Amino acid sequence: MKKTWITGLLLSLSAAVAFAQAPTKVKAGWVAAVDQIALPIALERGYFEKEGLDVEIARPYATGVDALNALQAGETQLVQVGVPMIGAVLRGMDLVAVGNYTGNAAKFGSDGTLAMVAGKDSGITKDLKTLKGKKIAASFGTINHLYTLAVLEKAGLTTQDVTLVNTPPPDMTVALLSKGIDAFACWDPVPIVALKDVPGAVEVSRGGDLIASVGYNVGTRDWVAKNGATVEKFLAAVSAADQWMRANPKAAAQVATRWIPGLKPEVAETAMQFNVQQSDRRLSANSYRALHSAQDRLHKGGFIKSTFDVNKHLEPKYIVNVMQKRPELFKDLPPIPANAAIGANYTFKP
Template sequence: MKKLLLVAICILSMLCTACGSTTDEKEVADNTKTETLKIGLMPDIDSIPFIIAQEKGYFKEEGVDVELQYFKSAMDRDSALQSGNLDGGVSDMLAAGFAKAGGFDVKITSSTNGNYCLIAGTGNTAKSLAEMKGQNISVSKNTIIEFVLDEMLAQNNMTEADINKTVIPQIPTRLEMLQNGKLDGAVLPEPMGSIAVKNGSYLVNSSEAMKINPGVMVFTNDSVENKKEVIKAMYRAYDKAIEYLNSTPQEEYMDLVIETAGLPPATKDALVMPKYMKAALPEKSDWDKSINWLNKKELVTEKYNYEDIVSDILTK
C-alpha cells in the first residue's frame, strides 16, 4: 500500500511540474510576442530612416514589428490614418492641425528632417521668387507644400496674388510636369527637388534655408495611449538607423532605398543626404507658425497650443 501511495505521489508531482512548465512557457511566449505598428511613408527623405531600420533589422532588435506603407500624396496618407489603417506616419504640422480640427485626435511625437524646395522649371530663367512673379507655381493645396511657398512669399514681401498657384497633389506628377516644361515652378520635397535640379532646373529657395521645419511624425491618440512602449521601441530602432545613415556612405544603401520606396533612379546621383537628427520634439516656434497660417487662411478656427498637439512620449 505504501508503495502504491508513493507511486501516485510521484505521478501527481510530475503532472504538476508539466502543467507549470507549460504555463511558464506560455507566459514567456506572450511576453516576447511583438506588436505591430503600421506606419505611412511618403516619397521623401523623412522616410529613409524607417526603411533602414526595417532592412537592417533594428525594429526586430527592439521587439517591434513595423509595417511600412507607401503613399504618393498627403491626402491618401491622411485618409489611411483616419480610417484606422495606420497607427502613425511621416507627416507635417499642417496635416496634424487639420486632423485635430476635424475631430480626429492625433499627436505629434517628433520632428523629422525633411526639406521642401522651390524649383524653377527647365527653361525658366528666373533665379529668385521675385523674378517668378506672374508665373505658374505648382503645389498641393492646403498642405505643407503650400505653407512653405506662402512663407517664401511673405519673406519676399509678396502675396498669393503675385503668382498663379497650380494644384497638383501627387508629387511624382508635379516633378514630371516641371521637367517637361509644363510648369514655371513647383515646390517639391527632397529628393524630388534635387532630381529636378540635376535634370536642369534651378533651386530658388528651400525650407532649410528659411530655417523652418514643419515636418513631423504623428501617431493617433489611441496608439499613443495603448502602444506607448511599442512606439518608444520603434524610436530606439529609428535612432539606430540615424546612427547608421550618418556614419555610412550613401552609395552603400541608396539602391536599397530607391527600390523599397519607389524613388526615381536619378535619386542615387542627385541627392546629397542631410545630417539626420535623432528623434526629438519639434520646436514650439515651428508649431506657432503652422497654426497661425491655418488660422489666417481660416482652414482651422481653433488656435491649438503646442501642448494640445505634441505628445511628450519621447521624454517619459
C-alpha cells in the same frame, strides 16, 4: 503520472515564455520622401526587432494627407506627417505628435530637404521677384505649400501675385516638363529628379531656413495613451535608425532606392546629403514653435480658418524618456540650447 505532470508543466512554462516574448505588432505609415527613410531603415537593420516590436510598414503614400486618411481608416497606428496634421486636427481628428522624423531640435529653421525648381523658358531666375505672375505648383496643406509661401514672402510677393496650382508630388515633374506650370516646390527626391529629367530646369531656391521643418511621428490620442510603452520603444528604434543614417548616408541612400518607387541611386545619394543635416528625432521648444509658426502662416494666408493650441497636440514625454534613458542615440547631434530644452510636462508660450 508524475513524469507526465512535470512534462505538462514544462510545456506550459515554455508556452508562457514564448507568449511573453512575442513581439508587439505596430502598423506604421510614411510618405515617399527621402527624409522619411529612417522608418524602413529601422525595419531592415533590425532596430524594431531589438526593441521587441513587429512593425509592418504600409506602402509609401504620396502626401501626408493620404497618410492621415490611412490612419483614420485604421490601416496604420503611427504615421510620419507634418503640415497636413494641422488641417486634420482642425477637422476634428484627435492627433498627438510624439517625436520628430525631420527637423532640428537645436535651432528653429530647418528646410534643407525642400527646394523650388523652375522650367527653362519660364523666365524665373534666382532673383525671386521673377516669380511674379507665374504658375507655381504645390501640394496644398503640406510642407511644400508652406515652403512656397515662405519663398514668396522672401521675394516680397503674396499669393495674389502668382497662380498656385494644387499638384501632388508625383505629377510635378511631368507638369514642369509639359510646361503646364512654371515652377514647383517640393521635398526630395522630387526637385532632384526634375533637375535631371527636365532639360534646362533650374533650382530657384533650396532650403535657406525660411521655415522650420514640420515633421512628426503622429498617432491618435487614444491609441498613443493606451500604448505608451510601445511608442517609447518605437521612438528608440527610429532614433537608432536616424543615427545609423547620419553615419552612413551612402548606405542609407541605397535603402531608399528599395523603398521609394523609381528612385535612382544617384538621386538618392544627393538627397541624402540634405536629409542627414536635419535628421533629428528629438523634441524641443523649437518643435512647438515650428508647428505654431506653420499654422500661423497658413491662417494669415487664408488657407485655414482657425488655429489650435499646439500644447494639446504635442506629447513630449515618450521621446524625453528616450533622450534620458538612451543619450547615446543622440550623442552625434548638436546639444539643445538651454532655452529650448523641454521636459515631459513642457508648456509652449508663443
